[in-house]
Amino acid sequence: MQPSRDISRLLEIMAALRNPDGGCPWDLAQDYMSIRNYTIEEAYEVADAIERQDFDDLRDELGDLLLQPVFHAQMATEDGRFDFGDVVQAITEKLIRRHPHVFGEQAARDAGGAKARWDDVKEDERKAKASKRDGEASVLDDVPMVLPSLARAEKLTKRAAKVGFDWPDVPAVLAKVTEELDELQAAATNRQRHEEMGDLLFAVANLARHLHIDPEAALRDANAKFTRRFHYVEDRAKADGVAMADAGLERLDGYWNEIRAADKAS
Structure with a gap:
C-alpha cells in the first residue's frame, strides 16, 4: 500500500484497517460513539493551526480531520447504512440547493x-x-447538542433573535447580565448557585453576540493569555529562587502585575 493524493487510496487504507482478516485491532474495536470525541478534537486542532497561522500543521490537521468522516463512513458501509460516496452526494446536493444564486x-x-x-x-x-418526525419545525432545530456550551448558548440566542425574541440593544443585555450577577450573589444553596451561574453565562454569551464577538473565541484567547502570564509568574519565581507554593499571594500578584503592565505597554 503506497500513499497517494487520491481520496480512493485513503478509503482503501481505512477499509484495510477495519478488515477482520489482518486489520488493526484498535481500529476494529472502535464504533461511532468511541471515535466521536476524536472527531471533535480534530476540528479544534484544525482551528488551533489556523489561529497560529501554521499552514504546514494545518495541512496535517486537515488530514486528521478528513480521516474522521472516512472512518465513520467505513463503519456505516459495514453496517449497510451508507458509504463515503453517499456522504459526498449529500453534501454536493446541499451545496447546490443552498446556492441557487x-x-x-x-x-x-x-x-x-x-x-x-x-x-x-x-x-x-x-x-x-x-x-x-411528525412535528413542528423550531428555529432552534439543528443547533447541535455537542457544541461547547458557550458557543451553543450564542447560537441559540442568535436563532431566537431571528423571530424577534431578543433584547433591543446592548444596554438592555448589560442590564440582564447585571441582574443575573445579582441573583447569583443572592443564591443561598449550591443548587441555586449552579442555576444562577448558568443563567449568568448564558446572558454573557448573548451579550457577546450583541457586541459581534465570538464568545468561544474570546474565552479561548483569555485562556491563552492567562496561561502565558502564569508562565511568566512561574519563571519569575524560579528566577528569584522561590517555590510557587511558598511565595505568597502578594509576591505572586506582583509578578502578575509586571506582565500585565508589559502587555498594556506593548
Missing part, C-alpha cells in the same frame, strides 16, 4: 443577499426534517 437562476447581488438565501433554504430543510 450560483447554480440556479436566482441572483444575489451581495454577500448579505447570498446569506439570506442560504438561511431561507436552511429553514426549508428544518421544516422538511420536522415533517419527517
Whole structure:
C-alpha cells in the first residue's frame, strides 16, 4: 500500500484497517460513539493551526480531520447504512440547493443577499426534517447538542433573535447580565448557585453576540493569555529562587502585575 493524493487510496487504507482478516485491532474495536470525541478534537486542532497561522500543521490537521468522516463512513458501509460516496452526494446536493444564486437562476447581488438565501433554504430543510418526525419545525432545530456550551448558548440566542425574541440593544443585555450577577450573589444553596451561574453565562454569551464577538473565541484567547502570564509568574519565581507554593499571594500578584503592565505597554 503506497500513499497517494487520491481520496480512493485513503478509503482503501481505512477499509484495510477495519478488515477482520489482518486489520488493526484498535481500529476494529472502535464504533461511532468511541471515535466521536476524536472527531471533535480534530476540528479544534484544525482551528488551533489556523489561529497560529501554521499552514504546514494545518495541512496535517486537515488530514486528521478528513480521516474522521472516512472512518465513520467505513463503519456505516459495514453496517449497510451508507458509504463515503453517499456522504459526498449529500453534501454536493446541499451545496447546490443552498446556492441557487450560483447554480440556479436566482441572483444575489451581495454577500448579505447570498446569506439570506442560504438561511431561507436552511429553514426549508428544518421544516422538511420536522415533517419527517411528525412535528413542528423550531428555529432552534439543528443547533447541535455537542457544541461547547458557550458557543451553543450564542447560537441559540442568535436563532431566537431571528423571530424577534431578543433584547433591543446592548444596554438592555448589560442590564440582564447585571441582574443575573445579582441573583447569583443572592443564591443561598449550591443548587441555586449552579442555576444562577448558568443563567449568568448564558446572558454573557448573548451579550457577546450583541457586541459581534465570538464568545468561544474570546474565552479561548483569555485562556491563552492567562496561561502565558502564569508562565511568566512561574519563571519569575524560579528566577528569584522561590517555590510557587511558598511565595505568597502578594509576591505572586506582583509578578502578575509586571506582565500585565508589559502587555498594556506593548
